[in-house]
Amino acid sequence: MPPSRALIYPSHVPANARTDVPRPSQFGITDFEELVIPTNDGEKLSAFYIRGPRGGRNANITVLMFHGNAGNIGHRLPIARMLVNTIGCNVFMLEYRGYGLSTGTPDESGLVLDAQTALDYLRDRAETRAHRLVVYGQSLGGAVSVRLVARNQEAGDIMGLVLENTFLSMRKLIPSVIPPARYLTLLCHQVWPSESVLPNINKVPVLFLSGLQDEIVPPHHMRQLYEICAAPSKIWKPLPGGDHNSSVLEEGYFEAISDFVADCAYNNPAAKEKR
Template identity: 75%
Template sequence: MPPGSRTDIPRPSFYRIKDYEELIIPTKDGEKLSAFYIRGPKGGSNSKVTVIMFHGNAGNIGHRLPIARMLLQAAGCNIFMLEYRGYGISTGHPDESGLNIDAQTALDYLRDRAETRDHKYIVYGQSLGGAVSVKLVSKNQGRGDIVGLILENTFLSMRKLIPSIIPPARYLASLCHQVWATDTLIGNVKVPTLFLSGLQDEIVPPTHMKQLYHLSNAPIKIWKPLPNGDHNSSVLEEGYFEAIAEFIQRVSSEDPEKK
C-alpha cells in the first residue's frame, strides 16, 4: 500500500477554498482517478492559466491543499490536482507505467474540458511528481499549450537515487523496482523550466537537481536554491512562492523572452 493511500483526504473547503470541483476521471485502462479543480480569481491576469500539480510519493492531494491555497494567493491561477492510481481514493495500484497514464489522463481531460481547453498549462511536480512531469511534458509539448515546467527536489533516476539514500530508501521502497530515468528525458524538454532545490534535502541529494538543471535544454531555465529547505519543507522557505508566481507570470505572457 503506497504512503498516500489514506482515505481521510482533506477537502478544499477545509482550507476556505470556495470555487472548486471534486472530480472522478476514468483512465483508458479502467482506473478511476480522484482530482480537485480549483479556480483562481475570475478576470485576473492568470485566469486562463492552469497549473497541473503532481505530488511526491508520500501523502495525497489533500495534504497539498495548503500549497494550492498559497498558489492561488500568489499567482491567481487555476490549479488541477491529480491523485495517482492507488493513492487517496483513486483505484488501482501505482507503478511507473500506470502513473504515466494517469498524468496523460489529466492533461487530456483539461485539453478536452470546455472550460480549460484554451488555457495555458504549467506542469508542476514535486519529487516523484517531477519525474512524472518531465515525462508528460517531453511527450506533449508540441501543441504549444504547455508553457512551463516547475520541478522541486526531483531525482535523476530511481536507480541513481537509491544508493545515495540508504537507509532513507525505505520511504521509496515501493518504487525501487522502477526506473524513472528523468535524466535521459530532461534534455528533450523545450519549455521554460524552474528548478526549486532544497539544499538540505535528506532524501534526494541536491546534486541531482543541479545535474538536471545542467542537462536541461530549456529556452529559459531558472535555478532557485532554497538554502534551508529539506525534502518536504522546501515550500516553507522564503521566496518559494514568489519564485513560482514570477515564473508563471513570465511564461504565460505572449512573449516570455521580453519579461
C-alpha cells in the first residue's frame, strides 16, 4: 500500500489488528453469526450478524454498521452490544477489504463496493430481506455510509442514516490531521466527497452525532454537513465532552440513536417489499 494511503487506511493499527479480531462471544453475545461474504471483484469480507431479541418490537430492524479507519469490527463489538441492548435491533458489522480478516487492500472504490456488497447481502438474505435498515457510520465509516445511502435511498428499505464525527472530504480533512501535507491534498486520490454527496440524500432522515472536542475531525466539518443536509428530517446531537474516539461514551449517545430509530420506525412503519 502506498505510504499516503496507509495514513488514510491504517488497518494495521493497533498492533495485530489484521489477525486479532475479538469475537462476539467474548462480550457475552450469544445469538450471532460469523460470515464471509464475497464481493464481485473477488475479495472475501468478514462480517458479524448479531441478532436482537427474537420477537421483540424492533426485531425487523437491522443496523448496518461501518467503523472508522483503524482497528477492526471486533473492536466495535461493545458498541454493537449497546445498540442491541438499547434498541432491540439486529446489527450487521461489515469488515472492509484489507482490514481484520477480510482480504484485499483498502481504497475508496473498494470500500464503496464493500458497502454495497453488505447492503445487497441483507436485501438478499431471507431473514433480513424485509427488514428496515439503519445505516450507521463513524468517521471514515460515515463517508462510506453517505455514499451508500445516496445510491440506494430510492428502494425504500433504508429508514435512517446515523453519522458520527465524519468529515466534509478527505482533501479538507488531511491539512488538519497532517499539516505539512496540506500542500499535497490535490494529490490525494482518496476523495470521499461527502460534502457533495450528502445533499443528494433527500428521502432518508439523518442523525448527526458530533463530539465537540474532536481532535481529529474538526467539529465544523460535522456542522457544515448538517447545514447542507437536505434530508426530510435531520437531527443535530452535540456531545460536548466527546473527542474523536470517545463520543460513544458521552451521556445521551445511545439514547439519541434509540430515539432516532423509534422516530424513523413510527414515520415509516412498514418496510417496502424487496424490488
